[in-house]
Amino acid sequence: MKKLIAGNWKMNGSLAANEALLGALAQGLAANKPSCDIAVCVPAPYLAQVQALKSVQPALSTVGVGAQDVSAQASGAYTGEVSAGMLKDFACRYAIVGHSERRQYHFETDALVAEKARAALAAGITPIVCVGETLAEREAGHTEEVVKRQLAAVIHANGHCISEIVVAYEPVWAIGTGKTASPEEAQAVHAVLRAQLKAATDQSARVKILYGGSMNAANAATLLAQPDIDGGLIGGASLNAPDFLKIIAAAQV
Known part of the structure; x- marks a missing residue:
């Protein structure tokens, strides 16, 4: 399958x-x-601008636009929320759900993340479902337990169409810290997630599993060479065009 950056x-x-x-x-x-x-998953106020820029730049025509969050609710008295239907109006192809920063700062639970994924899928938007453990959880030997619990909630709520999601493994201790899981550490967790998806659907081969813990221009090639790493969810490096392009180039080997 094609990799996704x-x-x-x-x-x-x-x-x-x-x-x-x-x-x-x-x-x-x-x-x-x-x-x-x-x-590119951009702040909601810039969705219209990015779509407009895409329309005048032929080279960007194949670049999908994504949101960084989506409400679990379809509409109503939810001040500040953005629904999947609204994102669809802006031709969003993807929506990140369950990013560790949302889980940490906005207290999002596994159940809420699962509902957000369901809302995105119902609107024809591909949710990029983030899972990952903290440093304390890794050091306590709970990595597999944590990521499987987080993904299980999404599978339970969306089992009939779970093959339509993208999963992103983002070890919390490696996000924005400059620390990165070794290719072997990342592959081990990706293999666990792959097996969990395989048990949930006979279409598991369609599901991309991205790595998202400080992937950059220097380490992308070795991470992307792992058999169960199907791409990357890129933070800081995506704000630097030369670095982002190097990562894209590494995904084509």
């Missing part, structure tokens, strides 16, 4: 910075046409 801009960007970043990305993609799938 998805950029997560987090709470970064401005109208000017976004235009410059996507312009540089378009230039690089025009020079070296990618064979992997690419996406």
Whole structure:
């Protein structure tokens, strides 16, 4: 299957910075046409701008646009929330759900993440479901237990269409810290997730499992060479066009 390189801009960007970043990305993609799938998950206020920039940059035509979150609710008195239907109006292809920063700072539970994934799927949007353990959980030997519990909630709520999701393994201790799981450590967890998906659906081969713990231009090739790593969810490096392009190039080997 094609690998997927998805950029997560987090709470970064401005109208000017976004235009410059996507312009540089378009230039690089025009020079070296990618064979992997690419996406950028941007702050909600910039969805319209990014779609507009895509429309005038042919090289960006195949780049999917994603949101960084989605409400579990379809509509109603939920001030500040953004529904899957609203994201669909902006032609979002992806929505990140359950990122560790949402779990930590907004107290999102496994059950809520599962409901957000269901809302995205119902709107025809692919949820990028994030799972991952903290440093304390890893040191206590609970990595497998934690990631399986997090994914199990999503499988339980969405079993009939679980093959339509993307999973991102993001060890919390490696997000934005510069620390990265070794290729062997990352592969071991990806293999656990692969087996869990295989037990849940006979279409498990369709599910991409991304690695998202500080993947960058220097380590992308070795991580992406692992048999069960199908791409990356890229944080800081996605804000730097040359670095993001190097990661995209590494996904095509």
